[in-house]
Amino acid sequence: MIILQKFGFKDSRYERPQDKWVCGHLVEGNPCPLGPGADGKCRVTTVCRPQMVDGRWECRRSPQDGGPCEGGPLPDGRCCKQLEPCVSQSSLRAKRNRTTWWAAALAVGIVALIIGGGTADEYLMPGPLSQAHAVATNCRMCHAGVKLGNLGWLHRFAAAVSPVQNAKLCTTCHDVGKHPFTAHTSPIEQLRKMTADLKAEPQNQPPINDSWIQKIAFPVPNLKSATGEPEIFCATCHKEHKGIFTKLTTVSNDVCQTCHVSKFGTFAQSHPQFSQYPFMRRTRIVFDHKSHFGKYFPQAVQAATAGQVVPTVCSDCHVPGAGQKYMEIRSYDSMCSSCHNGEISGANVAMGPKGIDFIAVPGLDVATLAERGVDIGEWPQNSEAGLTAFMRTLLASQKNDQDVVKGVAGLDLLDLSTASDATLAKVKAFSWAVKRLLHNLESTNMSSAMAMPHEVAQQQMAGLTGGISHDVIVEADRAWFPNLNDDLMRHDQGKPTKSFVPPAAKEKAPTDQVNKINTGKTTSPEPGLTPGSNQSILAPSNDNGSSDILSPGSNDNNSAILPPSNDNTSSEILSPGSKDNGSSILPSGNDNKGSNILSPGNNDNSSTILSPNSDSGNSDILSLDNNSSKSKAGNLLGIDAGKSTEPSTTEPVNKPFNPETYAEYGGWYRQDYTIRYRPTGHADMFLHTWLDFAGQAFGKDKESQFTRIFDQLARKDSIGRCTKCHSVDDNHGAKIVNWLAFDPTGVKTRVTKFSHAPHIEMAGTKGCLACHVLTTTASDDYLKTYAAGDPQVYSQNFVSLKKDLCANCHTAQGAGENCTQCHKYHFTEFSRPLIKTKLP
Amino acid sequence: MAQMSRALSKGTLLSVVLTGFVFILFFLANKGYGVALRDAKYFNGWILASCMAVLMFFTLRKRMVILPFGRVRFWLLIHYYVGFLTIGVFWIHSRGLFPDSPMEWLLWTLFILVAVSGVIGVIISKIVPHRLASQGERVIFERIPIFRAQLAADAEALALDSIGGENEVSLAELHKNVLAAYFARPRNILAHLRMSNRPIARIRSELDTVERYLDDEGKVRLGKMRDLVEAKNNLDIQYANAGLLKLWLFLHIPPTFALFVAIIAHVVIEYAFSTGIP
DSSP, rough: OOOOOOOTTTTTTOTTTTTSEEOOOGGGGGOOOOOTTTOOOOOOOOOOOEEEEEEEEEOOOOGTTSSSSSSSOOOTTTOOOOOOOOEEEOOOHHHHHHHHHHHHHHHHHHHHHHHSSSHHOOOOOSSSGGGGGGTSSSGGTTTTTOOOOOOOOGEEEEEEEHHHHHHHHHHTTOOOOOOTSSSSGGGGHHHHHHHHHHHHSTOOOOOOOOOOOHHHHOOOOBOOOSSSSSSGGGGGGOOOOOTTTTTTTTOHHHHHHHHSSOOOOOOHHOOOSSSTHHHHHHBBBOOHHHHIIIIIIIHHHHHHHHOOOOOSSGGGGEEEEEGGOOOEEEOOOHTTHHHHHHHTTTTTOOOSSSSEEEEEEEEEOHHHHHHHOOOOSSSEEEEEOOOHHHHHHHHHHHSSSHHHHHHHHHHHHOOOOOOHHHHHHHHHHHHHHHHHHHHHHSSSSSHHTOOOOOOOOOHHHHHTTTTHHHHHHHHHHHHHOOHHHHHHHHHHTTTOOTOOOOOOHHHHHHSSSSSSOSSOOOOOTTTTTOOSSSSOOOOOOOSSSSTTTTTSOSSSSTTTTOOOOSSOOOOOOTTOSSSOOOTOOOOOOOTTGGEEEEEEEOOOOSSSSSSSSSSTTOOOOOOOOOSOOOOOOOOOOOOEEEEEOOOOOOOOOOOOHHHHTTTTTTEEEEEEEEEEEEETTTOHHHHHHHHHHHHHHTOOOTTTGHHHHHHHTTTTTTTTTTHHHBBBBETTTTTEESSSSGGGOOOBSSSBOOOOOHHHHHGGGGGGTTTOBOEEEEEEOOOOOOOOGGGGOOOOOBOOOOHHHTTOOOOOTTTTOOOOHOOOOOOOOOBBBOOOOOOO | HHHHHHHHHHHHHHHHHHHHHHHHHHHHHHHHHTTSSSSSSHEEEEHHHHHHHHHHHHHHHOOOOOOOOHHHHHHHHHHHHHHHHHHHHHHHTTTTOOOHHHHHHHHHHHHHEEEEEEEEHHHHHHHHHHHHHSSSSSGGGHHHHHHHHHHHHHHHHHHHHHHTTTOHHHHHIIIIIIHHHHHHSSSOHHHHHHHHOOHHHHHHHHHHHHHHTOOHHHHHHHHHHHHHHHHHHHHHHHHHHHHHHHHHHHHHHHHHHHHHHHHHHHHHHHHHTOOOOO
């Protein structure tokens, strides 16, 4: 074996690999011993440098190169062996260093191209934007502090940019409410309240920490607003530049739990048990599933009434809403009307009126008032009607300081025999207030007469008035108080009314002139005429004495049988079709039959001067009935206009007219001494509007007078039965009627989210019962909770859902257990950006 | 030796475990940073930069031989294990995804080049020295051209010397046809990297072929020629493997500095577009 390498200072050269240059002859294998200089220039000249020793030049070639040569130096001392110079070569290390510099320079060039190139915005992006943000075409849209231009982003270092400035660029397009940078983008107060509520729950557990990662988590950034409230910004959770298919809403459970005191592990083992989910309040529509399933539906099936629809499956009533997210309820008409329409319209009402008492003439002890000399003018003697809630309210809203209703509260108005003078004075004031109210209703419009405490929208006013016709009021006034205007005018002037007979005068005055022609029996006056008061057509006039029935044009507007005309149109007694609805003795022309005093067969029993109380229907003004004792007609001549002696020749005998039956499809009608309203059906606008309006009056001083109307209409047995099914909630004093069931579109703030869509197929053969199971509590418990107005106090029909039901599928390997699957971070609704396009 | 191997193995195992432990700590810290509503890429990014700075300490230590910063061997070990740790940190920082922008491609490519060359260098550094020590005479790399020239001259002289005798042109012919090129420059580099003996076996067979045509003196020359051939073969092995040890640094060091340039630009850009959330 050949040994090539020798070590020793004489045998071995000293290698310097760190030198930048090597001899060019190294490639040939014969490098010079000196090597190039630091500048890379070849330094070689001769093999050796001869030395003068004892007068002789000696060769000094190194032993490594062979030692002194045979020839020796030249006589002049120069070495005889000239070495050939070389072209120095870079050493390996030098080459490596040079390569390093070139690589760094290349990197600088590439970086410069990327940064300064024409497409710097695109090249600098750390990744594509998501599809949702494809509209962002330049960095400035989302990065504050960045200016236009290729190097505009460098401006970021010159301008101080806070995190909130960046975050505000997000809210330029995304409206997350008024608190975009608070936790859950909700008001701090709301969050504090939720926390307090959670702590107050009896089943509230102490905080837990089942998340190992949370035990090693860093402290959260201490970012606070100018007011000191902690802030959290969009980019904390929403990470962009991760590809076009990235879901920006994906947030890990660990991040969610960072802020929460309790930190959960798995859903099945660590998440708190559900409390009362999904029932946050009692149902808005009072519907007892158990009683309907167990009693009413079977009854309906058994009864098999024609047209009655009985549900057999849940989907007969419950249908998936938009996107199958929530289950909504079908309309009343499709579900409930076949059974409940009757009680709403009153068709099923066995006893009592089928309409709502709106305006009534309260019954008064007219005889006592007359005896005691209390002048209340004309007043229907037979009225036994009570004061309606509407009238109480309308009377209270009249612009006077007197609470006339309060003055007669507690009195038996039908028996004032033991009343004191002061009491009678109150009754008097009350009666005149009623008359004035009726007059106002007739002479002004409803809204003025009703004297609302505040501005009411037109739509609402229309609902409050119920579209009542002026003729209804006029007809009523004429029937009840034929001389209403005259009475009021005299009263205002301090004069006694025409029908008033002072007690002293009564002793002297003959009996009722009406009875002169009578057989002697005291007639019971019909509406419009009261005994004891001089309502005879021949009643004396206090001014000019004219009492002629046929005397028109009297100066005394009310002295003639012909009431005054407001517009100077004809007030002829025989003038049919008078344009002045209230100026003719002839009733208003609501029905064509009743415009003529001589018109027989008028079915409106109180709409003509000639009371058709007789069965024959004979309403001849001159008809005399000496035999009738039933006749209560206070006819024009004060003659008992009972049965006519002349037989009717043209019209057959008619059945007694029932206005309530006539109004079976809803609307206004007058019965006895009351104007009533009958609901048109479900969602009746009149009832709806009054319940809303009056319900809002609770707790308000000026409007407290309307609360009694609410109390009347909201009774479970009231006409329309509105609140039998529509629950009433107390809301800061006001009473709110829940007209609609759960409205998903009204859900603006919600912590949890659930969609039926992915779960419907999971229900299997059980269907809805897979999750919704009826409770075993008594049905009464459910209905009892609606007696009060707190919607948070309730007894539910269905058992609350438990976590175990959901945990069967929602595991990490199954349906997933991310927090954001069921919980919303943004409690409020999140709007999509909408560009406000200016009109071209 | 066995004990040394066991000790080295224990030391290596301990270092690996320690490195793994540090990586786990980093991983947990990174998770803890990320769940705290912070942007973890800044955390793991600066950790990555710090690791690279530690890696650079090795280069500085080699240059600053006077200052007492510990043995180079120690820093080399640090360089190894921090290097592996850096690969893990980089994987976390890049989320294990391919880049999708030119700037990211630049960073990613340079880092991969540095990392891969580094890993290869570790492997080479473990394998090649043993290979060199076990394969004939070890020579200083810078002297290989000198020895190569020396061997070539000796072989030529031997071949010329063989021409003088009658009927002894075989060696000269062989030298002219085969051995001259063989001695002229480094040969069979890839084969020597694979530690393949096929090329030398072929030449040996060539030499064996002409032996029958040689007399005793010629056989003596042939024997010397064989020695020269073996020496040349050993020299080529030394050249190939030692050259590999030199060459891989060309793939490791220049990309490292290019990477630093790109990192500086990357940090500037990241902070220019940061959300400001700490």
